[in-house]
Amino acid sequence: MSQNAHKYSLTTRIFIGMVAGILIGVLLQLIFDDSGDLRFSIFGYSISTYNILVDGIFSTLGQIFIASLKMLVVPLVFVSLICGTSSLTEPSKLGRLGVKSIGLYIFTTAIAISLAISLGLLVSPGVGVEAPSDAVFQAQQAPSFGQVILDMFPTNPINSLAEGKMLQIIIFAVLLGVAMAMCGEAGKRIASFFEDLNTVIMRLVTIIMNLAPYGVFVLMAKLFSSIGVNMLENLAKYFFLVLAVLIIHGLVTYSVLLKAFTGLNPMMLFYKMRDAAQFAFSTASSSATLPVTMETAQNKLGVGKSVSSFTLPLGSTINMDGTAIMQGVATVFIAQVYGVDLTVSDYLMVVLTATLASVGTAGVPGVGLIMLAMVLQQVNLPVEGIALIIGVDRLLDMTRTAVNITGDCTVACIIAKSENELDATRFNNKKAGLKEEEVDLEHFDKNS
Template sequence: MSQSSHKYSLTTRIFIGMVAGIIIGAILQALFDDSGDLRFSIFSFEISTYNILVEGIFSTLGQIFIASLKMLVVPLVFVSLVCGTSSLTEPSKLGRLGAKSVGLYILTTAIAVTLAISLGLLVSPGEGLNLSTDAEFTAKQAPSFSQVIVDMFPSNPINSMAKGNMLQIIVFAVLFGIAMAMVGEAGKRLGAFFEDINTVILRLVTIIMNLAPYGVFVLMAKLFATIGLDTIGSLAKYFVLVLAVLAIHAFLTYPILLKLFTGLNPWSLFKKMREAALFAFSTSSSSATLPVTMETARNKLGVGKSVTSFSLPLGATINMDGTAIMQGVATVFIAQVYGVDLSINDYVMVVLTATLASIGTAGVPGVGLIMLAMVLQQVNLPVEGIALIIGVDRLLDMTRTAVNITGDCTVACIVGKSEGEIDEAVYNDPDAGIREEEVDLKHFDQNS
């Protein structure tokens, strides 16, 4: 890295990478058709520029970046949870953290889906549309709620870590940390060992974060080179409505809850969430963004370690406000396209199902579409209707992931405030975390 890179903060450089990737992707989308027909010859070899850039360089580097982020999730969650739990002096505190976190996550999800249905009925995004429903969508079978509760407890914790089953990892880490706290000196020695591992993992997070502008660039270039604007055009009303509800929930619901429960200034939260939000938008994964979310909550928002170690991994697993908003709008949209009139009772059932499903399908691949399939089946709408919105769902998924991690940090701040585990001086300091970031950048440059 050059010395000139210090002129810009990491957030600014990530934003520059994202914008540059969007521009490059849009140019490639304009120059090449779906088959990448525009070709040129070098040294008598016919080479597809499109395939080399998009399917080769961009795709490969993007997958490496995502894999690098996911690589950190399991060790970070396990080690930080063990450290946080083993340091608790009050056993009852863990129960309070769990009850408050889960309760707030369920509350925000219920508000999200209710807001989505209300605005969906007001705007009517599917009325008058005659979209083709020839496309097929096969929904994966979602487990029952009782089975999800059983599956939270790992029979083989090593296998749970290998598969990245976050709920099982959280349960095992909490139990392991409690056991450490109960064994006295042996637990303290082991706790010091885990603290050292945690320090190393956080340094690894810093290294990956400094590569983020390049990772974000290739992800955006790949995405916008493969998504056509014509797909968005046919679903413009649905697309814009989902974005609008996501914005209202992020910039109205969260600030109201934060101000109501803590008295803290919501603007400080939004300013400090920029970097994590850009990560979430680029990766479309709350889990992949978790290392950045935890770093933001601890160093920039001043939330205590025990709260961030518990609430944020839990939120990345079960808090799906953005997905709930998509479900609410999509249910109204699909019902209107198919000409099905839903009753008030049906919409109440959608709210309940979507809220419970945010926990009930945690850890299942393709969670957003599985949850929507569950909701549609609950009110007897055709699951095949999901095929209508798949074309634009990738872009919406990026936005709702940014909303999800903002909700995670909002809940962490509320829980931290209620437990006396938030440093308000750090929260209100506009430079909190930035000074540490600059030191890390210099350290990284000197060793690169």
């Protein structure tokens, strides 16, 4: 790899890839019409390469990049969690970590949806918008809370690993780690193997991160070549309100919590989260971004492994601040579109339902829309209203994923500080983690 490839930092290269992808996507929209044909002819011929570029090259390469990230999630969570729990000297620490993590995640989610509803009522994004008669949305059935609790415990750990059932993986890894810690020398020998395996997996994470600018480029090019601008115009008030609440919650709420509980500088957190946030924005998946989030927390923010390996996988599964914000604004928006007046008790019920549902529907595909359907049914609003906002939900999903993983790292820092497992020197060092971040692939290949 040439020296010019490392002339710019990884953050800069990811940003360049993102901007270039957006510009290419917009350019493709201008050149090609809705059917994929050129809007103009060249020498009398209309040549279409839209499907080859967008549905072929961009789509395939983008899916490969996402698959590469997801490939790391299960082994990373499983191995790092075993390493973290097997090194614990006091079993009671696991209980504290669990109570603190879940408590803080639920607390920030309640703040998020309360803020969203308040600003939604203030701005009134649904006033003046007509409800189309053909709006249809089929919501998946969410499991009961009791079923969710049962589904957390694996009957076949190998099957859980194969299917990527994160809560089951977390519980199995924690139990296995605790058992290793209680087995003396035998446990230490196995723990040594997992420590070496964890080192190898983290190196694999850095290799994938070096390929991120190219993956981000094709993802952005694919997305922005197919976004309907007219749909964004019709929902502009809703779209920008959700975006504004996400930004306020991400910058203000997390800053206040971090400063109040740890005394650390929030700007340093945001500065070091930039790579992970760009990953999250591009992939729109907290789980796919998890390897980068954990690398950021451990190497750049100084969060201890025993805390990060437990708190972050749990957060990527149950922390739904961004989704809660969408639900709050969407509930107000749909109520106003259909002319339904909700009472104060209705809005309190929305806050309670959405907060509890953030944990209760953790493992369900399409969790955001399922949770929104549950909330709407709770206050007797038409579920069909979800069809109104689906068109712009992809862009908002990207932004709320970035907010979610920022919340995950904020909570991880707070808990690590309370457990005396936060390296403040590393947190405050702008250059901390750069050696792990900038991997020279050419040098790595020669010595592998």
